[in-house]
Amino acid sequence: NAGVTQTPKFQVLKTGQSMTLQCAQDMNHEYMSWYRQDPGMGLRLIHYSVGAGITDQGEVPNGYNVSRSTTEDFPLRLLSAAPSQTSVYFCASSYLQGWQPQHFGDGTRLSIL
């Protein structure tokens, strides 16, 4: 049982490049989300999904795109990378029924030059 798996673990991009951060979970969780973690800012919600085909914006969605075609996968796309998007990105998932704690992956460390 792998839980939440994020790839890649590290990535360096140049300004203007695009890339996709992958997130997969094997717990059949309906709810999945993406956060970014910056020093002094804590975890901030970027986008979330309550099921396949359903996504919504969080606190800091600009510059990011998501889609949810399957229950298992929730990729995060950076359309045109900017230095301000240098951060550690975490994917999380949980069951949707009632309230459930979120399970996190180990993050993707992204540097944009």
Add this chain to the structure above:
Amino acid sequence: QKEVEQDPGPLSVPEGAIVSLNCTYSNSAFQYFMWYRQYSRKGPELLMYTYSSGNKEDGRFTAQVDKSSKYISLFIRDSQPSDSATYLCAMTLNTGNQFYFGTGTSLTVIP
């Protein structure tokens, strides 16, 4: 004003000490309160959670929620070097879809 405020520390204590970590919040509608532990270069892992006000104990850890003061605490008894990590508080409304996190408190337990 941030939804959740947490003192970032860093906090450094000797092994065996009692540690107190705290968060305050502004939204009185929050119902679920969580503490996550995050080791360096790892994702947050759930340590404890409570619903509404009251205390919850799990081994050396005790979580307290005071909704009248909008204040939550995590106590660690007999602290160990393995407790050295960043501790994040988090909370959510009754629907539970969006979580609000504190910035985290960095704790070091010195052997």
